Amino acid sequence: MKPSQFAKGFQARPDTTSSEKRTALDRLNAIDDLVKSDSSPATKPPQHPRAANLAPAADNDDTANESAEYRTWRLAHGYSPGQVVDLELKAIKPSPFNPRHFYLKASIAELAVNLAKQGQQQAIHVIPDYANPGTYFVSDGGRRVRALKEANKETVKAIVVDLPIGIQSYKLGYDLNVQRDSQTVFDNAIVWRRFLDEQHFQSQKELAEHLGLDESTVAVALSLSKLPESIMQEMVGRPDRFGSNMAYQVGRYHAARGVDATLRLINKIVSDDLSTRQVADIVKGRTGPQESPKPAGRQRYAQRMEIKLDGVSVGDLKSYGDDRLELRLRGLSREKRDEILHQLELILLPKQ
Numbered sequence: 001m002k003p004s005q006f007a008k009g010f011q012a013r014p015d016t017t018s019s020e021k022r023t024a025l026d027r028l029n030a031i032d033d034l035v036k037s038d039s040s041p042a043t044k045p046p047q048h049p050r051a052a053n054l055a056p057a058a059d060n061d062d063t064a065n066e067s068a069e070y071r072t073w074r075l076a077h078g079y080s081p082g083q084v085v086d087l088e089l090k091a092i093k094p095s096p097f098n099p100r101h102f103y104l105k106a107s108i109a110e111l112a113v114n115l116a117k118q119g120q121q122q123a124i125h126v127i128p129d130y131a132n133p134g135t136y137f138v139s140d141g142g143r144r145v146r147a148l149k150e151a152n153k154e155t156v157k158a159i160v161v162d163l164p165i166g167i168q169s170y171k172l173g174y175d176l177n178v179q180r181d182s183q184t185v186f187d188n189a190i191v192w193r194r195f196l197d198e199q200h201f202q203s204q205k206e207l208a209e210h211l212g213l214d215e216s217t218v219a220v221a222l223s224l225s226k227l228p229e230s231i232m233q234e235m236v237g238r239p240d241r242f243g244s245n246m247a248y249q250v251g252r253y254h255a256a257r258g259v260d261a262t263l264r265l266i267n268k269i270v271s272d273d274l275s276t277r278q279v280a281d282i283v284k285g286r287t288g289p290q291e292s293p294k295p296a297g298r299q300r301y302a303q304r305m306e307i308k309l310d311g312v313s314v315g316d317l318k319s320y321g322d323d324r325l326e327l328r329l330r331g332l333s334r335e336k337r338d339e340i341l342h343q344l345e346l347i348l349l350p351k352q
Contacts, residue, residue, distance in 0.1 A: 084159055085158055086155045087156055087158045092158075093138070097173075099170055099187060102187055108147050108150060112148070113151075120144065125139040126138055126159070136160070139172065186235065220244045220245075230263075234263060234266045253279075309332075315329035
């Protein structure tokens with residue numbers, strides 16, 4: 001598939017730096033705080049951007065660096081940056097670079113009931129579709145849009161933001177979701193695989209570099225993209241039980257045993273509170289999914305190597321027989337621990 005017009009920002013525009021991403025996040029969060037704290041009648045949103053009838057905003061920190069397309073749209077609609085407006089729900093559509101793929105039906109239904117009773121308390125963020133005037137892409141708030149539709153609402157409160165449809169909008173949505181703990185490895189699996197299939201990136205290494213992530217993190221997610229969505233749906237609602245490491249083991253089990261056996265394993269992981277190590281033993285065939293792994297008898301190591309960092313002993317690496325290694329480290333900083341874990345994953349995971 002050739003890159004669409006929506007991918008222009010994804011490929012042609014330079015990658016944002018961490019500070020730029022942080023600034024964008026702060027600005028959107030600050031806008032939300034202002035909207036939620038200001039409830040006076042004078043701030044009620046107009047029914048449509050064209051109904052605002054406001055004088056064009058003067059150039060300031062919010063408008064000096066805006067894109068030409070956004071400025072043209074803003075002036076034509078008399079829109080002030082950060083202003084909340086009412087838009088028709090039928091004019092809102094998902095972004096092709098939405099970081100979310102999975103939305104739990106139960107969660108949407110619960111939010112729909114809440115919105116029906118209390119109304120929409122927080123505005124979504126949208127980006128104008130300049131090629132199709134009168135329509136908007138969701139930048140942040142896809143869950144609220146779905147719930148409002150389920151609640152049979154016709155309009156949505158929105159803030160129109162200046163972002164390209166591409167890597168910048170994806171990164172911003174991704175970072176916002178990470179802040180809220182709503183981004184899952186399963187969303188990443190589906191979206192990142194699509195990015196590669198549509199040739200927005202030529203390799204998982206290039207994708208990792210553009211996203212500012214370790215390649216092993218991307219490799220784990222891509223390995224899960226081979227799972228049927230029915231399997232992912234069973235895990236996506238339990239992020240406390242199915243992080244990337246547990247999901248990776250489930251993916252390995254599915255490759256060997258198929259859908260039905262994997263669904264039974266998922267149920268057992270939840271009901272018996274199995275650890276990742278116990279599931280890894282099941283995957284390796286050391287125990288069956290219907291029995292709990294038994295602790296192995298004490299075995300003498302064949303070789304031991306002490307590991308030091310800055311001259312201080314932090315653990316050891318032991319080998320047992322022909323096929324077993326045991327690495328024990330302690331007293332590490334969180335950053336050093338995560339760095340070592342990523343490097344090990346990168347070594348052990350197959351290349352895509």
